[in-house]
Amino acid sequence: MSDDEPDTDQTFHHAERFSRARAAQAVALLEDYAEMIGDLMAEAGEARVADIAARMGVTHPTATKAVARLKREGLAVSRPYRGVFLTEAGQTLADHVRARHRIVVDLLIAVGVPTETAELDAEGLEHHVSTQTLAAFKQYLDTSRRGD
Amino acid sequence: MSDDEPDTDQTFHHAERFSRARAAQAVALLEDYAEMIGDLMAEAGEARVADIAARMGVTHPTATKAVARLKREGLAVSRPYRGVFLTEAGQTLADHVRARHRIVVDLLIAVGVPTETAELDAEGLEHHVSTQTLAAFKQYLDTSRRGD
């Protein structure tokens, strides 16, 4: 700084903000994989690595690596050459993520975003929506549905 | 899949969505650094690595590496032991990112998110807001400001 630091606390707030965004991003992949594995189990009865990879738009080894991380974090289990299954914790996460995803899409649509665009943007957006923001979204959808 | 692939195109749409989210994330850091360097130049007349690192909440070598990537992408220039400067392209990006950031914060507040929370979440959210969504946000803010 050119002068004697009149903005030390502002700098701190900036740092805090970026730090939170990085933290959110760090769990984004786990969230998406958990949600998707839950979807596949519900739709097809099982979640195979090949299906996971296809839906994520990545190669099988990449999906396998992600599954390994899920297992390490206690969110999934799997036996060699068998499918992938969510643990209790994984299922809970999947359900939460799915619900949040839907609310984010609905809010985007409610404020005028085209449906297709809302679906696309929500996939990245959702991971940065805090519980407070999610609550505000719910409230908004509720009151705007009621009184129109 | 258990049966003969009735959802091939749905799988494709999923993959497309995740692919877009990954692409957005890949440029998020460049966007934040560009915006911040622009801010520092406007506020202090120059952007030093130490200040950039402090605001990003990161160590100096990390900031230096990010600046190296900015230079590689043609968004910034710098001479050893001197400050960092945005190129024409970098300045354009910074301005665009700053404007988008503000609109995202404003929209969050407009739908009922507490101000402080809006500031925090926007830092991560913004990078996944497409031009279509941004346009919808602008429109919403405009009409809700006009007719209340």
Added chain:
DNA sequence: GCGGAAATATAGCCTTGGCTTCATTGCTGT
């Protein structure tokens, strides 16, 4: 002018999350 402190650069390490290539296993049809 110079010496010490602060800023900057450099080197090297780690994890994440992509990829390709190749080995191994499972499944399925004849």
Added chain:
DNA sequence: ACAGCAATGAAGCCAAGGCTATATTTCCGC
């Protein structure tokens, strides 16, 4: 029963983005 193909696993490469530790340069006060 088994041959061959599909699915999975294993190994190893790369870039991004974080870190620590150390070297170098600049700057400022005296």
